[in-house]
Amino acid sequence: MxxxxxxxxxxxxxxxxxxxxxxxxxxxxxxxxxxxxxxxxxxxxxxxxxxxxxxxxxxxxIPVLTPQDIRDIFEIRRLVEPDAAAQAARSMTDANIARLAAARQMAMDAGRSGDAKALMLANMEFRGVWIEAVPNPRLRSLIESFSDHAQAVRIATLKEADSRGVVLDGIDQLMKGFANRDGDAVKARLAAFIEAAEAIYFRGLEGENETAAAKGRS
CATH class of the missing domain: 1.10.10.10 (Winged helix-like DNA-binding domain superfamily/Winged helix DNA-binding domain)
Incomplete structure (x- = not known):
């Protein structure tokens, strides 16, 4: 139990x-x-x-992550995930690719309807499929150990329509790389996606801080 x-x-x-x-x-x-x-x-x-x-x-x-916690998580993601995703791309089975395509379609449908929660779940499914395809089990475990801790980041980066557009484009570009089993393309696209996600998160955080400061002065 x-x-x-x-x-x-x-x-x-x-x-x-x-x-x-x-x-x-x-x-x-x-x-x-x-x-x-x-x-x-x-x-x-x-x-x-x-x-x-x-x-x-x-x-x-649920622990509240500090900005430094978030920076640390992004640093680990930059160091680990692009190479891991490249390995996954080269190890993709037809079944893996079919599941990725289904998750991508879920994400696109959620994007069209503006359903941020459905998009988050589709993004998690897409991510989970390629992580499963990483051939190194210890590397899989390392990535998974940070996946749930980054939940606050995923939620924050999906609040705004512009941010959701970046996520959808990232999923779409990664899908092409995985479908072609092109490890180099996947590595480059995921590295760019992580950089964009970090920028979006901290841009949103700065906006929230400015809003809070303005309210404090009023």
Missing amino acids: RTQIYESLRLRLQGSEFTTDDRLVDTEIAKEYGTSRMPAREALLALMSQGFLKQTSRGFV
Whole structure:
């Protein structure tokens, strides 16, 4: 039961069902899943040990990432992901490519309808497929360990229409590289995509800070 609760909560965290204002309490989680307190608490502690949650005196909360945390995550992504994606491109099966194409279509449909959450989920699916295709299991684990921690970044970069356009273009360009099993093209496109995502995030953060400062002066 512990594993089931862990996997379920992790998916819910990935889907942004919880915010930094929410508190996850073991007794409430146990009641929700129809089990005793211990499996629920063990699942929450497992999520905490991997950095998904932080324990407080009144339950567990989602950690608030600082700007430096975000910079660190982007630095790791720049160093690791382009080469990993290139390996994945060269290892792509027809089934992998079909799944990527389906995720790309989901993203395009979400973009046309302006559904930011659906786009985020499609982006996560697209990303998950190519990560699965990385032949080095340790490299896969390293990338996955930062995927969930970057959730706040994905949410922030999909708030505005211009940002969603960058994401859609990135998925489209990556799809072409993966479909052709062109590792060099995928490496270059993902590196550019990561740079663009970082710029979008910090541009949005600066805008929020300026708005907050203006309100403080009024």
